[in-house]
Amino acid sequence: MxxxxxxxxxxxxxxxxxxxxxxxxxxxxxxxxxDAPTTEEHSTVGEVGEINLMWRCWQCGETGRIDEMPDHCPSCGSPAEELYYWTED
Structure with missing residues (x-):
């Protein structure tokens, strides 16, 4: 690859x-x-092992909770092409 x-x-x-x-x-x-992943597809119910769908900036590492992807990174201003889906627990 x-x-x-x-x-x-x-x-x-x-x-x-x-x-x-x-x-x-x-x-x-x-x-x-x-179609991008949805919160429902990538989350669990409960406290232990709960997974949250986030976005993350490839350039600066900033993360944020999402309902949809932002059009740019609010921290460094990188365009949407530099943002990707990320899961955190």
Missing amino acids: SLGEGIYTEGGERVGTIRGFDASGFYVTLKAGV
């Missing part, structure tokens, strides 16, 4: 592009029209 490489579903539909790597894996920029 490399930066800029396309990511596809099992059916061959392109869903995004690899935009970065770290020790946890790789990050994908979604193409227009692809």
Whole structure:
């Protein structure tokens, strides 16, 4: 895998592009029209092990709780292309 490489579903539909790597894996920029994860899909009920869907800035590391992705990082001003979905517990 490399930066800029396309990511596809099992059916061959392109869903995004690899935009970065770290020790946890790789990050994908979604193409227009692809549904992003929802809070309901990535959260648990209860206190122990509760998971929250967040956004995180690739440039400065700022995170925030989301109902939807912001159009830029409120901390450093980076554009939406520098933000990705993140889960925290």
